[in-house]
Amino acid sequence: MVKISDVARHAGVAPSTVSYVLSGKRTISEDTRQRVQESIEALGYRPHAGARALASNRSNVLALMLPLRPGIHVPVVMQFAAAVVTAARAHEHDVLLLTQEEGADGLRRVAGSALADALIVMDVQLRDERIPLLRELNRPSVLLGFPAEPDGLTCVDLDFRAAGALSVRHLAELGHRCVDLVGSPPEVYERETGFAQRVAEGFAESAAAYGVASAVHPCEATPEAARAMAERLLALHPELTAVVVHNEPVVAPLVAAFRELGLRVPEDLSVVALCPDEIAAQAPLPITSIAIPADELGARAVTLLMSKLKGVPVSDATLLPPRLTIRASSAPRH
Amino acid sequence: MVKISDVARHAGVAPSTVSYVLSGKRTISEDTRQRVQESIEALGYRPHAGARALASNRSNVLALMLPLRPGIHVPVVMQFAAAVVTAARAHEHDVLLLTQEEGADGLRRVAGSALADALIVMDVQLRDERIPLLRELNRPSVLLGFPAEPDGLTCVDLDFRAAGALSVRHLAELGHRCVDLVGSPPEVYERETGFAQRVAEGFAESAAAYGVASAVHPCEATPEAARAMAERLLALHPELTAVVVHNEPVVAPLVAAFRELGLRVPEDLSVVALCPDEIAAQAPLPITSIAIPADELGARAVTLLMSKLKGVPVSDATLLPPRLTIRASSAPRH
DNA sequence: GTGAAAGCGCTAACAA
DNA sequence: TTGTTAGCGCTTTCAC
Numbered sequence: 001m002v003k004i005s006d007v008a009r010h011a012g013v014a015p016s017t018v019s020y021v022l023s024g025k026r027t028i029s030e031d032t033r034q035r036v037q038e039s040i041e042a043l044g045y046r047p048h049a050g051a052r053a054l055a056s057n058r059s060n061v062l063a064l065m066l067p068l069r070p071g072i073h074v075p076v077v078m079q080f081a082a083a084v085v086t087a088a089r090a091h092e093h094d095v096l097l098l099t100q101e102e103g104a105d106g107l108r109r110v111a112g113s114a115l116a117d118a119l120i121v122m123d124v125q126l127r128d129e130r131i132p133l134l135r136e137l138n139r140p141s142v143l144l145g146f147p148a149e150p151d152g153l154t155c156v157d158l159d160f161r162a163a164g165a166l167s168v169r170h171l172a173e174l175g176h177r178c179v180d181l182v183g184s185p186p187e188v189y190e191r192e193t194g195f196a197q198r199v200a201e202g203f204a205e206s207a208a209a210y211g212v213a214s215a216v217h218p219c220e221a222t223p224e225a226a227r228a229m230a231e232r233l234l235a236l237h238p239e240l241t242a243v244v245v246h247n248e249p250v251v252a253p254l255v256a257a258f259r260e261l262g263l264r265v266p267e268d269l270s271v272v273a274l275c276p277d278e279i280a281a282q283a284p285l286p287i288t289s290i291a292i293p294a295d296e297l298g299a300r301a302v303t304l305l306m307s308k309l310k311g312v313p314v315s316d317a318t319l320l321p322p323r324l325t326i327r328a329s330s331a332p333r334h
Numbered sequence: 335m336v337k338i339s340d341v342a343r344h345a346g347v348a349p350s351t352v353s354y355v356l357s358g359k360r361t362i363s364e365d366t367r368q369r370v371q372e373s374i375e376a377l378g379y380r381p382h383a384g385a386r387a388l389a390s391n392r393s394n395v396l397a398l399m400l401p402l403r404p405g406i407h408v409p410v411v412m413q414f415a416a417a418v419v420t421a422a423r424a425h426e427h428d429v430l431l432l433t434q435e436e437g438a439d440g441l442r443r444v445a446g447s448a449l450a451d452a453l454i455v456m457d458v459q460l461r462d463e464r465i466p467l468l469r470e471l472n473r474p475s476v477l478l479g480f481p482a483e484p485d486g487l488t489c490v491d492l493d494f495r496a497a498g499a500l501s502v503r504h505l506a507e508l509g510h511r512c513v514d515l516v517g518s519p520p521e522v523y524e525r526e527t528g529f530a531q532r533v534a535e536g537f538a539e540s541a542a543a544y545g546v547a548s549a550v551h552p553c554e555a556t557p558e559a560a561r562a563m564a565e566r567l568l569a570l571h572p573e574l575t576a577v578v579v580h581n582e583p584v585v586a587p588l589v590a591a592f593r594e595l596g597l598r599v600p601e602d603l604s605v606v607a608l609c610p611d612e613i614a615a616q617a618p619l620p621i622t623s624i625a626i627p628a629d630e631l632g633a634r635a636v637t638l639l640m641s642k643l644k645g646v647p648v649s650d651a652t653l654l655p656p657r658l659t660i661r662a663s664s665a666p667r668h
Numbered sequence: 669g670t671g672a673a674a675g676c677g678c679t680a681a682c683a684a
Numbered sequence: 685t686t687g688t689t690a691g692c693g694c695t696t697t698c699a700c
Binding site: 001003004015016019020025047048051052054 | 692693694695696
C-alpha cells in the first residue's frame with residue numbers, strides 16, 4: 001500500500017507537506033504543490049480512510065437511515081437515497097446505509113463508533129424513539145419530515161400547506177368554482193398533527209381566498225372506499241367540477257369510479273393528486289399532480305448537514321416549494 | 335469519548351485484554367471477561383471504527399454499488415439493498431452505498447482508501463468497465479448477474495434456465511399441451527448471451543421433455559407490440575392455451591390484449607410471467623409468476639463475501655432456484 | 669513556505 | 685491467562 005511517507009519521499013518533501021497539499025489547510029508554493037501532485041499521481045496514492053478518521057476526528061461519512069416499511073413508496077425512497085449519495089460525493093463524503101429496523105440503536109452505534117460524522121433520518125414519525133437520541137447525540141443530523149416537537153432539530157420537507165394551496169390555485173385558474181379534497185384515512189388526521197392536516201389547511205385557505213366552494217373528505221385507502229367516495233361526492237355536490245386527491249392508493253380507483261359513474265375526466269371533472277410522479281404518470285389516464293421532490297430533499301438535506309459540520313448555523317425548518325406537473329386529468333371548466 | 339484504556343482501567347486489566355474480550359481472539363477467564371463486559375456497559379464504550387480499521391486493516395464495511403438507471407425495477411433494487419444491509423449487520427458489518435454513476439472509479443476509491451473491505455456490484459453488464467478492475471483489485475467482491483467472462487469472479491443470480499423450465503412445468507402439469515414464450519426485445523437476445531437466452535433454453539428444453547408444443551417470440555417492450563403479439567399468436571396457434579411472458583412492461587398489456595380478443599384468462603388461456611412480484615401481484619388480474627428473489631440474492635451475496643473475507647474459497651457461480659407463485663392467471667386446461 | 673514529531677485509539681506480536 | 689508495547693497512516697501543533 002502506498003502511504004503518505006512514500007509520496008513525501010518521492011516528491012522530496014515532508015509527509016506533512018503532502019497532507020497540506022491534500023487538505024489545502026496551509027499555503028504551499030506552486031512548485032511544491034506541483035511536485036507533490038505528480039508524485040501522488042505517479043504512485044497512485046490514496047489516503048487511508050481509517051487513519052484519516054483517527055487523526056482528524058472526521059470520517060467523511062454520512063449515515064442515511066431509510067424506511068423499508070410497507071406504505072412508503074419505494075421509488076421515492078430510492079430517489080432520495082440517490083440524491084443524498086450524489087450530493088454527499090460532491091462534498092467529498094460517503095454514505096453509510098442503515099435500515100429503519102436498526103432504530104435508535106443503529107444511530108447510536110454509528111455515531112458512537114465515529115463511523116459517521118452526521119446523520120440523515122428519513123420517514124420521521126410524530127413520536128419517534130430516535131428523536132430524543134438525536135437531540136442528545138453530539139452529531140449533526142437532518143430529519144426528513146417533522147416530528148411532534150421539532151424544536152432544535154433540523155427538519156426538511158415538502159411544504160404541504162403550499163401544496164394544498166397550489167392544487168386549488170391550479171383548479172381555480174382553470175375556472176373551477178367547486179373543489180373537494182379527498183384526503184388521507186381519518187386516523188391519519190386524528191393521530192398525526194402532520195402533513196395531512198397541513199395539506200387540508202392550505203387547501204381550505206386557498207379555496208377561501210379564491211372564493212371556491214370546498215370541502216375535505218377523509219377517505220380509507222381502498223378501492224371500495226374510493227368508489228363509495230365518488231358516489232357520495234356526486235350526490236352531495238352535483239355542481240362539483242374538480243377534485244384534489246391526497247391519498248396514493250385511491251387515485252386510480254377514484255378516477256375509474258368517476259368514469260364508471262358517467263363523468264368524463266377531465267371534460268366533466270378535473271383531478272389533481274398529491275402523490276409520487278410514478279403513480280401519477282403511470283395511471284391509465286396520466287394525472288396532474290404535485291410530487292414529493294425527493295431529489296431536492298436529498299440534496300438539501302446534505303447541504304444542510306455540510307453547513308452544520310462546518311459549524312455554520314442553519315434554520316430549523318426547511319420547506320421546499322411544491323411543483324405541479326400538468327398532465328391529462330385537469331382542464332378548464334366548461 | 336470513552337476509549338479502550340478507560341475501560342481497561344475501570345476493569346483493572348490491560349487494554350489488550352479488553353480488545354481480546356471484544357474480539358474473542360484469545361481465551362479469557364470467565365471472571366475477567368465478566369468484569370470487562372460490565373465496565374464496557376458501565377462506561378458505554380464503543381470502539382473507534384477508524385482506529386480499529388487502522389490497526390486491524392479491516393474496516394468491517396462492505397461497499398454496495400446500486401443501479402439507478404431506468405429499466406431497472408426499483409422495488410427489486412431496494413429489496414436487494416435491504417437484504418444486503420440486514421445480512422451484513424448480522425455479520426457485524428456496515429454497508430457503504432455507491433451509485434452506478436461512480437463506476438469503476440468509485441470502486442477503486444473505496445477499495446484504495448480502505449473504506450471498504452469488500453464489494454458487491456449489482457446490475458453487471460456483459461461488457462462492464464468494472465469487471466477488469468474487480469479482477470485486479472485485491473478485495474473480495476461479488477457480482478449480481480453474470481458478465482461475458484465470469485471466470486475467476488464470484489457471481490450470484492437467479493437460475494434463469496431453471497426459471498424457464500419451471501414455468502413450462504407448471505403449465506404442463508395443468509394439462510397444457512401448447513405453450514409459447516413471449517420474450518424480451520430481439521436486441522436483448524442478439525446483444526446479450528445472458529439471462530434472456532437462458533430462460534428461452536430452459537423453456538424449450540422443458541417443453542421438449544414434457545412433450546409440449548412450444549415456440550419463442552421476442553417482443554418489443556411496448557403495449558402496441560404486446561397487442562400485435564397477441565393477435566399473431568392466436569393466428570399462428572389456434573390451439574394455444576398457455577403463454578409464458580419474460581418481458582415486464584408487456585405483461586399487463588398482453589393480458590389485456592388477449593381479453594379484448596375474446597379470450598378469458600385463465601379459463602381459455604393461462605399466463606405465467608417472469609417479473610418482479612410487485613408487477614405480477616398488482617396487475618388488474620394477479621399473474622402467476624416467478625420473481626427475482628432479491629432477498630435471497632442479497633443475503634447470499636453477503637455470506638459469500640464473508641467467506642471470502644475469511645479466506646474460505648467459494649464457488650464462482652451461485653444460481654438460486656426459481657420459485658413460482660401461483661396467482662389468478664393460470665388454471666388447468668379444459 | 670516547510671519540516672519534525674507527537675499523538676489519534678486500537679490490535680497483535682511478543683513476553684511473562 | 686494476562687500484560688507490555690510497537691506500530692497502523694494520518695493530521696496538526698510547534699518550531700524554524
